[in-house]
Amino acid sequence: xSITSPDGKITIEPDDGPGASFFRRLTQATDxxxxxxxxxxxxxxxxxxxxxxxxxxxxSFTEMxxxxxxxxxxxxxxxxxxxxxxxxxxxxxLTGLSVAIAFRAGxxxxxxxxxxxxxxxxxxxxxxxxxxxxxxxHLPLAxxxxxxxxxxxxxxxxxxxxxxxxxxxxxTIMLNYVAYRLVDFxxxxxxxxxxxxNDPISKNIMDSAQMPALLQWLDPAMKVNIGLFLALAAxxxxxxxxxxxxxxxxxxxxGANPSAARYAGMSVTKVYILVMMIAGGLAGLAGTGQxxxxxxxxxxxxNAGLGFDGIAVALLARxxxxxxxxxxxxxxxxxxxxxxMQANADVGIDLISVIQALIIIFVAAPALISAIYRVKSNxxxxxxxxxxxx
Amino acid sequence: xxxxxxGITKQFPGVLANDDVSLTARSGKVLALIGxxxxxxxxxxxxxxxxxxxxxxxxxxxxxxxxxxxxxDAIKAGIGMVHQHFMLVPVFSVWENVVLGVEPVKGxxxxxxxxxxxxxxxxxxxxxLAVDPDAMVEDLPVGIQQRVEIIKVLLRGAKILVFDxxxxxLTPQEVIEFFGIVAELKGxxxxxxxxxxxxxxxxxxxxxxxxxxGGKVAGHADPHTATPExxxxxxxxxxxxxxxxxxxxxxxDTVLQLSGVRMVDDYGRALLDHIDLSVRAGEIVGVAxxxxxxxxxxxxxxxxxLPIEAGKVEMLGNDISRYSPRQRHAAGIAHVPEDRNHMGMxxxxxxxxxxxxxxxxxxxxxxxxxLHRDVIRESAEHLVDAxxxxxxxxxxxxxxxxxxxxxxxxxxxxxxxDVPLVICAQPTRGIDVGSIExxxxxxxxxxxxxKAILIVSTELDEIFALADRILVMYDGRIVAERKTSExxxxxxxxxxxxxxx
Numbered sequence: 001x002s003i004t005s006p007d008g009k010i011t012i013e014p015d016d017g018p019g020a021s022f023f024r025r026l027t028q029a030t031d032x033x034x035x036x037x038x039x040x041x042x043x044x045x046x047x048x049x050x051x052x053x054x055x056x057x058x059x060s061f062t063e064m065x066x067x068x069x070x071x072x073x074x075x076x077x078x079x080x081x082x083x084x085x086x087x088x089x090x091x092x093x094l095t096g097l098s099v100a101i102a103f104r105a106g107x108x109x110x111x112x113x114x115x116x117x118x119x120x121x122x123x124x125x126x127x128x129x130x131x132x133x134x135x136x137x138h139l140p141l142a143x144x145x146x147x148x149x150x151x152x153x154x155x156x157x158x159x160x161x162x163x164x165x166x167x168x169x170x171x172t173i174m175l176n177y178v179a180y181r182l183v184d185f186x187x188x189x190x191x192x193x194x195x196x197x198n199d200p201i202s203k204n205i206m207d208s209a210q211m212p213a214l215l216q217w218l219d220p221a222m223k224v225n226i227g228l229f230l231a232l233a234a235x236x237x238x239x240x241x242x243x244x245x246x247x248x249x250x251x252x253x254x255g256a257n258p259s260a261a262r263y264a265g266m267s268v269t270k271v272y273i274l275v276m277m278i279a280g281g282l283a284g285l286a287g288t289g290q291x292x293x294x295x296x297x298x299x300x301x302x303n304a305g306l307g308f309d310g311i312a313v314a315l316l317a318r319x320x321x322x323x324x325x326x327x328x329x330x331x332x333x334x335x336x337x338x339x340x341m342q343a344n345a346d347v348g349i350d351l352i353s354v355i356q357a358l359i360i361i362f363v364a365a366p367a368l369i370s371a372i373y374r375v376k377s378n379x380x381x382x383x384x385x386x387x388x389x390x
Numbered sequence: 391x392x393x394x395x396x397g398i399t400k401q402f403p404g405v406l407a408n409d410d411v412s413l414t415a416r417s418g419k420v421l422a423l424i425g426x427x428x429x430x431x432x433x434x435x436x437x438x439x440x441x442x443x444x445x446x447x448x449x450x451x452x453x454x455x456x457x458x459x460x461x462x463d464a465i466k467a468g469i470g471m472v473h474q475h476f477m478l479v480p481v482f483s484v485w486e487n488v489v490l491g492v493e494p495v496k497g498x499x500x501x502x503x504x505x506x507x508x509x510x511x512x513x514x515x516x517x518x519l520a521v522d523p524d525a526m527v528e529d530l531p532v533g534i535q536q537r538v539e540i541i542k543v544l545l546r547g548a549k550i551l552v553f554d555x556x557x558x559x560l561t562p563q564e565v566i567e568f569f570g571i572v573a574e575l576k577g578x579x580x581x582x583x584x585x586x587x588x589x590x591x592x593x594x595x596x597x598x599x600x601x602x603x604g605g606k607v608a609g610h611a612d613p614h615t616a617t618p619e620x621x622x623x624x625x626x627x628x629x630x631x632x633x634x635x636x637x638x639x640x641x642x643d644t645v646l647q648l649s650g651v652r653m654v655d656d657y658g659r660a661l662l663d664h665i666d667l668s669v670r671a672g673e674i675v676g677v678a679x680x681x682x683x684x685x686x687x688x689x690x691x692x693x694x695x696l697p698i699e700a701g702k703v704e705m706l707g708n709d710i711s712r713y714s715p716r717q718r719h720a721a722g723i724a725h726v727p728e729d730r731n732h733m734g735m736x737x738x739x740x741x742x743x744x745x746x747x748x749x750x751x752x753x754x755x756x757x758x759x760x761l762h763r764d765v766i767r768e769s770a771e772h773l774v775d776a777x778x779x780x781x782x783x784x785x786x787x788x789x790x791x792x793x794x795x796x797x798x799x800x801x802x803x804x805x806x807x808d809v810p811l812v813i814c815a816q817p818t819r820g821i822d823v824g825s826i827e828x829x830x831x832x833x834x835x836x837x838x839x840x841k842a843i844l845i846v847s848t849e850l851d852e853i854f855a856l857a858d859r860i861l862v863m864y865d866g867r868i869v870a871e872r873k874t875s876e877x878x879x880x881x882x883x884x885x886x887x888x889x890x891x
């Protein structure tokens with residue numbers, strides 16, 4: 001609910017915090033230039049600075065080139081490398097979508113970590129505890145459990161935001177901590193803990209709950225599995241939901257202008273709850289894919305920062321579902337290539353984190369990129385025309 | 391001091407905002423600068439205040455060419471701006487606001503409060519700007535806040551005062567007081583530039599009138615001989631009919647009935663109290679009142695955006711008091727909201743999306759939760775054409791439209807629905823004369839189709855032009871009701887100011 005001063009001049013809108021314009025830029029710049037050129041230039045600039053960092057740490061120019069060649073080879077240089085890239089990208093697509101869809105409705109979902117963990121734990125529980133089912137029943141059941149777990153974890157901040165106004169950023173961060181410790185605790189219970197083990201590790205899932213790998217007939221080390229198709233389908237689903245359905249129309253309206261949405265008879269509270277459940281479900285599916293497709297069991301920290309990386313992916317993609325897939329592939333490729341680079345070129349994988357961070361900084365500060373490359377950014381053009389208009 | 395602009399030209403990407411603009415403001419005289427939105431008034435003022443540097447042309451004060459690198463230079467040269475939206479700190483006192491940024495000191499970092507207070511008292515005494523230096527700004531009525539703004543620029547040595555739409559927020563009585571202040575400033579030799587779109591005020595107060603159109607000077611007019619119609623046609627470049635042609639109304643059945651409606655804020659203070667009103671089919675009821683006397687709340691009580699504490703809202707005999715905004719929309723209320731950008735549209739949505747902003751949920755725009763994009767687009771193509779939204783590009787974003795065209799888009803969305811009740815809050819606020827004329831015609835057309843229409847406007851001229859019956863709101867109540875044919879703007883103005891009926 002907004003508060004308007006008696007003379008109508010000052011309106012305080014709880015959703016119009018200092019970050020509001022930043023939000024708008026992230027979710028609304030969908031034109032070709034700011035949606036594509038700026039992110040590409042950001043990636044390029046980050047790679048250049050990464051090169052400088054490599055050389056500053058005592059490597060020669062040729063060593064730097066070797067490192068980048070290794071990065072390229074490790075990400076797309078072989079079928080095996082591509083498999084690693086795709087496996088790395090799969091959960092990032094899903095956590096990226098989770099953040100992106102919430103962004104579109106004006107919410108900042110920092111809770112991907114927690115939602116992913118609870119989703120993964122739900123999936124692992126169904127995955128190991130039910131026996132005797134054929135895979136085409138067991139696997140969908142485990143996936144559904146994972147989505148549901150994440151959705152429930154997303155429901156909490158959505159509900160609290162809608163009914164009490166509790167800021168979703170605070171609540172989702174806190175729920176991450178709850179989820180971390182809950183997982184530690186659950187993994188020590190007899191329900192989850194593997195027999196004969198003292199450390200917190202779950203039982204292995206049944207074969208019937210495993211996501212089939214796609215290329216293991218070629219090379220058993222290739223872990224890319226049908227989770228990739230689930231993630232791509234999820235991206236298609238999010239795009240369709242946002243741009244083809246009434247619900248998506250409401251999400252976007254609430255995200256862009258909650259007052260106008262309320263005026264138009266939309267239920268802002270319903271949108272907040274629903275979008276957080278969908279966001280949670282997507283992150284839960286990411287955790288599910290990790291458990292059922294890659295790890296086969298749960299252990300502390302299986303979230304591996306994927307929830308937070310999803311924020312970076314969504315930022316780079318400007319919350320566009322198709323962009324999320326591309327951004328996740330980029331980040332997946334950087335992760336995959338980084339591992340190879342570390343092993344083969346004597347440059348630590350930490351550099352990859354630096355590059356990824358730089359990309360996000362440049363995307364978040366497009367004025368910087370516009371200044372460096374003298375690209376007219378859409379944001380400043382809008383400002384000029386607005387100043388002229390009245 | 392005499393101010394002269396010579397050939398000011400300012401180019402923005404894709405837009406020539408000022409094109410060879412020349413004008414003169416004489417010492418001890420009032421120059422009214424009029425023009426539609428987008429005519430280049432704001433750009434010209436921003437050039438004058440040092441915010442923009444012109445691409446060509448020069449600014450002369452008493453014949454000397456000035457160079458304004460930033461707003462500080464313009465202030466030093468004696469130019470003072472009084473903005474439409476006051477730049478005051480509400481929780482500071484009057485004198486604190488006035489000296490903000492130029493505080494007199496009696497030592498490094500120590501403010502000389504006594505001297506500051508005296509300076510404020512001196513200026514308000516000298517120019518007849520009665521105001522208590524120790525009053526808290528947030529407690530002051532808008533007219534007095536404006537005086538604080540004027541004292542602020544005078545304290546900074548302004549000899550050339552620029553007023554941007556100064557009467558937009560004032561009551562008719564405050565406008566008269568404001569004109570008195572202007573006369574006083576004039577008598578003391580100040581040069582005054584008065585930016586406005588209210589033609590009658592320009593004619594009443596100005597010594598010279600300059601009209602801008604499309605970034606150029608469309609002409610100069612002599613206030614003694616010019617008429618509002620002449621100025622309006624200079625502004626838009628074609629003949630304008632400012633009177634609204636309409637027949638005597640023939641009211642039918644009651645469509646909307648409010649009885650004993652009361653609304654309170656979070657602290658239990660009444661925002662609306664004892665509201666009884668009815669609107670019948672085929673009539674236009676105008677709600678007059680100074681902004682902030684409960685009109686916004688009245689509209690939101692009817693449309694369901696704010697809950698009422700007591701009373702009843704009935705439509706066509708059904709109690710809709712507990713209906714949600716969506717249910718009321720479906721029950722047949724069309725609503726043009728008072729705040730176009732904040733409520734009426736989603737700026738980043740396309741024109742096509744904005745045209746179904748509140749009706750997307752129903753057939754034919756969607757079914758079973760899926761949007762019918764082809765139907766939405768087809769309807770949008772038809773509406774931008776039928777309601778003259780320019781440019782007629784349905785894939786443009788709402789933000790890309792000028793104020794007048796954005797309002798026409800909203801009017802198109804609401805008026806294209808065949809529903810019994812239409813509520814228009816500030817239907818023509820801040821839009822150009824051509825669009826005002828068009829929207830007024832549409833409102834009358836809607837009435838003649840037999841719809842019940844409720845207009846809320848702070849523009850008394852608009853109320854008198856459109857309404858068949860006038861209600862006056864003051865302090866959350868309806869304090870007077872008159873047939874338009876049986877009252878005068880003066881009488882209504884007195885009710886608006888709180889004089890009891």
